[in-house]
Amino acid sequence: MKTPESNNMGVHAAKKNREMFAIKKSYSIENGYPSRRRSLVDDARFESLVVRQTKQSVLEEARQRCNDAGLTEEEVFLANAAAENKEAETAVQRAGLVLRLRESGGSLSRILKTVENLKGTVVQLESRPSKTPGCQLDILVTLDMARSSLLQLLRSLRQSGALAGVTLLSENKVDAKEAWFPRHARDLDNCNHLMTKYEPELDMNHPGFADKAYRERRKQIANIAFSYKYGDPIPHIDYNDDEISTWTSVFKTVVDLLPKHACAEYNRVFQLLQDEGIFREGAIPQLKDMSDFLQRHTGFTLRPAAGLLTARDFLASLAFRVFQSTQYVRHPTSPFHTPEPDCIHELLGHMPLLADPSFAQFSQEIGLASLGASDAEIEKLSTVYWFTVEFGLCKEGGVVKAYGAGLLSAYGELLHAVSDKPERRPFEPASTALQPYQDQEYQPIYYVAESFEDAKEKFRKWVAGMSRPYEVRFNPHTQCVEVLDSVAGLENLMSQLHLEMMHLQNAVNKIKAGF
Ligand SMILES: C[C@H](O)[C@H](O)[C@H]1CNc2nc(N)[nH]c(=O)c2N1
Ligand SMILES: N[C@@H](Cc1ccc(O)cc1)C(=O)O
Numbered sequence: 470m471k472t473p474e475s476n477n478m479g480v481h482a483a484k485k486n487r488e489m490f491a492i493k494k495s496y497s498i499e500n501g502y503p504s505r506r507r508s509l510v511d512d513a514r515f516e517s518l519v520v521r522q523t524k525q526s527v528l529e530e531a532r533q534r535c536n537d538a539g540l541t542e543e544e545v546f547l548a549n550a551a552a553e554n555k556e557a558e559t560a561v562q563r564a565g566l567v568l569r570l571r572e573s574g575g576s577l578s579r580i581l582k583t584v585e586n587l588k589g590t591v592v593q594l595e596s597r598p599s600k601t602p603g604c605q606l607d608i609l610v611t612l613d614m615a616r617s618s619l620l621q622l623l624r625s626l627r628q629s630g631a632l633a634g635v636t637l638l639s640e641n642k643v644d645a646k647e648a649w650f651p652r653h654a655r656d657l658d659n660c661n662h663l664m665t666k667y668e669p670e671l672d673m674n675h676p677g678f679a680d681k682a683y684r685e686r687r688k689q690i691a692n693i694a695f696s697y698k699y700g701d702p703i704p705h706i707d708y709n710d711d712e713i714s715t716w717t718s719v720f721k722t723v724v725d726l727l728p729k730h731a732c733a734e735y736n737r738v739f740q741l742l743q744d745e746g747i748f749r750e751g752a753i754p755q756l757k758d759m760s761d762f763l764q765r766h767t768g769f770t771l772r773p774a775a776g777l778l779t780a781r782d783f784l785a786s787l788a789f790r791v792f793q794s795t796q797y798v799r800h801p802t803s804p805f806h807t808p809e810p811d812c813i814h815e816l817l818g819h820m821p822l823l824a825d826p827s828f829a830q831f832s833q834e835i836g837l838a839s840l841g842a843s844d845a846e847i848e849k850l851s852t853v854y855w856f857t858v859e860f861g862l863c864k865e866g867g868v869v870k871a872y873g874a875g876l877l878s879a880y881g882e883l884l885h886a887v888s889d890k891p892e893r894r895p896f897e898p899a900s901t902a903l904q905p906y907q908d909q910e911y912q913p914i915y916y917v918a919e920s921f922e923d924a925k926e927k928f929r930k931w932v933a934g935m936s937r938p939y940e941v942r943f944n945p946h947t948q949c950v951e952v953l954d955s956v957a958g959l960e961n962l963m964s965q966l967h968l969e970m971m972h973l974q975n976a977v978n979k980i981k982a983g984f
């Protein structure tokens with residue numbers, strides 16, 4: 470089966486690519502985020518722009534270093550890989566070259582001779598009449614060769630008058646231009662970029678802006694998240710009295726409002742969390758305990774996040790049933806609203822429903838749809854996320870109830886959402902995805918889902934029309950996202966499903982036999 474693990478070289482290349490173009494911690498702080506008005510769609514646009522610019526400057530730098538302005542992206546990639554250390558320089562790698570020959574004459578044999586001199590092995594050789602004017606033949610040659618020799622070969626081919634063009638193809642079909650996305654839960658170590666402009670250091674309207682001790686404390690907790698790596702135990706935080714009393718006051722108001730305004734699925738899990746002593750007055754739940762709870766119910770786990778993540782990084786983690794959660798607490802002067810997500814929002818708003826099987830699956834569906842999506846599609850997906858997971862309403866026996874995390878952790882807006890003031894529209898992914906929104910005042914429009922099942926079904930139909938030319942699937946046994954683009958992979962999946970169907974059939978038979 471073609472799993473990311475067996476397609477090792479490609480994955481390695483893609484990962485290197487991501488690391489090479491990576492931005493340290495945040496998109497906004499180092500890049501002067503310009504927007505004044507908060508919108509996650511603008512955030513997503515800004516993220517793409519910074520990624521493009523960073524990539525451009527990395528390429529420029531490499532071209533200058535190699536003193537060759539004509540280096541293609543693939544060649545920069547190769548040169549950087551070779552420059553890592555002695556071993557990397559002499560490591561043999563497979564490469565595909567397209568050569569455009571002016572004349573078929575003796576030039577091909579000369580080229581092959583050069584390959585031989587450089588200790589390369591030809592794995593495959595194909596030719597076809599060239600469509601390029603002034604050229605006779607196009608040759609596709611696949612080689613195994615040490616990286617440094619490959620660079621040398623490219624240089625000498627470029628100088629040869631017999632060739633009208635030389636193109637290095639991407640390593641093992643991985644297109645360096647294609648969007649990288651995490652293939653294994655451990656790759657989420659690379660998916661924690663922040664939008665930092667709502668942090669207390671930068672946002673003058675943040676209630677903690679003038680409070681030095683608060684900013685220090687927040688930074689200290691955020692740093693724990695920065696150094697977190699996949700597989701580490703989730704760090705325990707010793708919350709202080711101020712933090713605990715903030716939690717307790719928000720918790721009390723939520724408990725009062727739930728019976729009337731929260732959806733049944735939320736209330737059910739909330740009760741469980743109270744029964745287990747995870748949700749109570751006087752103690753902020755530890756992410757570790759919450760993560761274990763979620764894992765028992767839906768397989769979701771938590772990893773600490775240092776602040777508001779970019780939409781692409783945040784959504785990607787959902788594909789792995791991982792929720793990236795902040796661990797610091799909002800400022801004590803403003804318990805009922807904070808401009809950036811904090812652990813009270815994540816714990817009270819998001820966690821209960823992540824323990825509901827149907828909702829967990831909906832969240833994962835959005836995450837899976839985001840992998841390899843275009844920038845425009847990420848904008849749409851985050852808008853859908855906004856009007857469902859963050860601010861969604863749903864119907865329950867003719868009454869409108871809240872399931873959005875931003876409503877369940879902010880009681881003022883919850884009362885507003887269920888009052889007769891805002892406009893309510895039925896949830897339709899295609900139109901919901903285009904609705905502009907802001908995050909500074911209460912929402913003027915909310916979208917109402919018939920049920921989670923219905924929302925999921927509509928979402929799935931809508932997502933099927935997206936541009937990605939392949940389907941992806943999460944394999945819970947390996948924690949890998951598999952790209953369903955090979956017959957072998959599909960056959961494997963089919964045989965697994967076949968086995969499940971047999972179990973299902975047997976179960977039905979046994980129940981029937983019991984009557
Ligand atoms: C996908 C969407 O933009 C969404 O609102 C995300 C953004 N980043 C986040 N980052 C953190 N830490 N917590 C969140 O709830 C979110 N929500
Ligand atoms: N406003 C939310 C927190 C929040 C802020 C920004 C977000 O994108 C999400 C959540 C609260 O007070 O609970």
Ligand SMILES: [Fe+2]
Nearest residue numbers: 810859874875
């Ligand atoms: Fe949220």
